[in-house]
Amino acid sequence: MLVLASIILLYSCDKDYNAIGGDLIGDNHFDFSTYTSNVIAYNQKVGPVQSNDLAVNGLGIYTNPAFGTTTANFATQVSLSSLSPEIGMNPVIDSVYLDVPYFVDASKTKPNANGGSIYELDSIYGAIDAKIKLSVYESGYFMRDLDPAGGFQSAQRYYTNQNADFDGKKIGNRLNDGANTAQNDAFFFDPAQHVEITTDATGKITKTYVAPRMRLKLNKSFFDSKIIHAPAGKLATADVFKEYFRGLYFKVEKSGSNAGNLALLNFKLGKIIIKYKEDLSTTVGTVVTVTRVDKSIDLNMTGNSVSLLEQTNTNAVYSNATASPNTVDGDENLFVKGGEGSMAILGLFSTPGELTTLRSNGWLINEANLIFHIDSDKMKDVAGVKVFEPNRVYLYDLTNNRPVVDYFNDATTGTNPKNGKLLYGGSINKETSANGRGLTYKIRITNQIRNLIKNTDSTNVKLGLVVTEDINTVTSNYLKTPNSFTSQVPKANVMNPLGTILYGGKSTVPLDKRLKLEIFYTKPN
Incomplete structure (x- = not known):
């Protein structure tokens, strides 16, 4: 009985190590194996949205040539x-x-x-x-x-x-x-x-x-x-x-x-x-x-x-992208804008049988990330007009209109309350120069993927991506006219007037810019 108890204890410690370590390894993935999965991501117009009693309100006129x-x-x-x-x-x-x-x-x-x-x-x-x-x-x-x-x-x-x-x-x-x-x-x-x-x-x-x-x-x-x-x-x-x-x-x-x-x-x-x-x-x-x-x-x-x-002088490329999204193959560019703007909808594990195969592998999931690359050509300054970029994006469970598991599990804080949830991420990564432009947004969804693969009764939900003014505000406001995917958007998205253009997961996007789900895992002995 003593030997049996020792074996169970060691096995439990090994499982706990992998679960906890996945939040600490950062960008050094040691000898973990890597699996990448295609992501179907497409645009969705938000339109008029509930905007009463916001924590902050915009006042003025802002022109972004891309939007x-x-x-x-x-x-x-x-x-x-x-x-x-x-x-x-x-x-x-x-x-x-x-x-x-x-x-x-x-x-x-x-x-x-x-x-x-x-x-x-x-x-x-x-x-x-x-x-x-x-x-x-x-x-x-x-x-x-x-x-x-x-x-x-x-x-x-x-x-x-x-x-x-x-x-x-x-x-x-x-x-x-x-x-x-x-x-x-x-x-x-x-x-x-x-x-x-x-x-x-x-x-x-x-x-x-x-x-x-x-x-x-x-x-x-x-x-x-x-x-x-x-x-x-x-x-x-x-x-x-x-x-x-x-x-x-x-x-x-x-x-x-x-x-x-x-x-x-x-x-x-x-x-x-x-x-x-x-x-x-x-x-x-x-x-x-x-x-x-x-x-x-x-x-x-x-x-x-x-x-x-009031939205005027809307860019035709932006209008067309949000009016006719490709929900089957995904869009090449994702237009994510606050206010009466737009969002991106993500579908994971879209290849038939993919999720079933992953569940049967018995892998220990150490880390899982989504990295969104900014289309710098479309987000560059135009004719001396500075284009401002959102400091943060927010990924959430669109199907149930709630944060993903990794958001709830992250208790980290920053020097500014709005900069919390450091492990979960979503903050802009910029060039190192003084006025460097944005490069990527990285969001960690390790526990979301771990639970989905481990539990066969878990639902592979749609995910929503929006800009956010405050990562701590996750309540939602109602759309004036619900669309086929949702009737609400995060309240902090309504507060933020900015937008960004990201590369999607479509096969025509260059591989080094393409949106993919990266999973780092170890195989069971």
């Missing part, structure tokens, strides 16, 4: 930071401004000799100093919480192609109507810090340095009427206020001949700050003294929101 032009508008509800604000006598507004912070690259932030810091903006696509025409309106479109078509049992969905609905319901003139064109007709995402100067009661002056942000002066008369002198009861409850002030609509257009650019923003961190003065009465004995005091009211940019995308 076309994306114009990103935005609408949001607003809420009072404090209901029923106490507004005293003779209130007069000093200023109203909208404030939304930008993303900055912390690794490139430098001290400023004059105080504060020098910043470089992150998540800006297009020339950094490009201009766009930006108009902020009061929105007349009421954004419901619940969908009446679902008997008020399900959340209301809003979609990327609803810009005309919101544009048609905007009220009055734009609110950012000041003389400074940098805040409207020639707006740009300014990387400069803001300096705020305050003076206390003793006359002491304090400077505060604030990181770059969108800061727009808004029409004082509008907010005096809408907030300071609001009708009775309109500021008393959240529901009444949402109906009374339905929110803001951000509309972008080209500014003259400028190509424009697009930024990703977290509007939920945004605010509208109303600063005003009012009378404060104090009574000492029979003497009443009236002084002017500074007050403020904040409106948070929270509640329902929606990213509104």
Whole structure:
């Protein structure tokens, strides 16, 4: 019995070693044998997709010659930071401004000799100093919480192609109507810090340095009427206020001949700050003294929101590829784009009897990878226009609309939360030069393949490939019109405005660029 127990123990250790070691061997595959399998991969158009309440939203205009032009508008509800604000006598507004912070690259932030810091903006696509025409309106479109078509049992969905609905319901003139064109007709995402100067009661002056942000002066008369002198009861409850002030609509257009650019923003961190003065009465004995005091009211940019995308000047090659995919032999190029973009669908082990043979071999699977090669010719800069590449792609179980096993099993983290899942992969591999272009995306699906080969009752599911803005976000949003393969796409794909062109697995693709499944294994003794 002791000998038998020892044999079982040694055999178990050997199996565990192979299972665990498969996640550690990296690109050094020692003396493992290699098996490559053809992959049938083809394009699928996404089209209008649910885009309400995203973590980040695009704003601006971005043109990628390989795909076309994306114009990103935005609408949001607003809420009072404090209901029923106490507004005293003779209130007069000093200023109203909208404030939304930008993303900055912390690794490139430098001290400023004059105080504060020098910043470089992150998540800006297009020339950094490009201009766009930006108009902020009061929105007349009421954004419901619940969908009446679902008997008020399900959340209301809003979609990327609803810009005309919101544009048609905007009220009055734009609110950012000041003389400074940098805040409207020639707006740009300014990387400069803001300096705020305050003076206390003793006359002491304090400077505060604030990181770059969108800061727009808004029409004082509008907010005096809408907030300071609001009708009775309109500021008393959240529901009444949402109906009374339905929110803001951000509309972008080209500014003259400028190509424009697009930024990703977290509007939920945004605010509208109303600063005003009012009378404060104090009574000492029979003497009443009236002084002017500074007050403020904040409106948070929270509640329902929606990213509104318009696609124009679409590249004909891209349109044709997504309109007529080859689902039998696969496509030569895979066009993977976020927003109202497109995805790739992958089928593994398409050769008849292949999976059955692999299961009968009894191999120990040490590692399995999919390596996607970027078509650098189609993704190169055109006429001086920089083409931005997605930092990451995401492969998932399309059949069941969930992550693959390797995603769940990967607990690795990066210095940035968005850079986690390091073993699972999907991050872009670039040339080593300073402005090197992308070469490949590698995704490890060792456990997905190991389970499929080991368990005869496992289903060989379709896989989906999309770009992603955040690898940690794997929930899905609904397509407005489901296709024959799916009714949803990952939410993080909707946030990302970028796209890439990859080589597919079709036999006409050069062998060194062709998409294949690589399996590293050891044979049982």
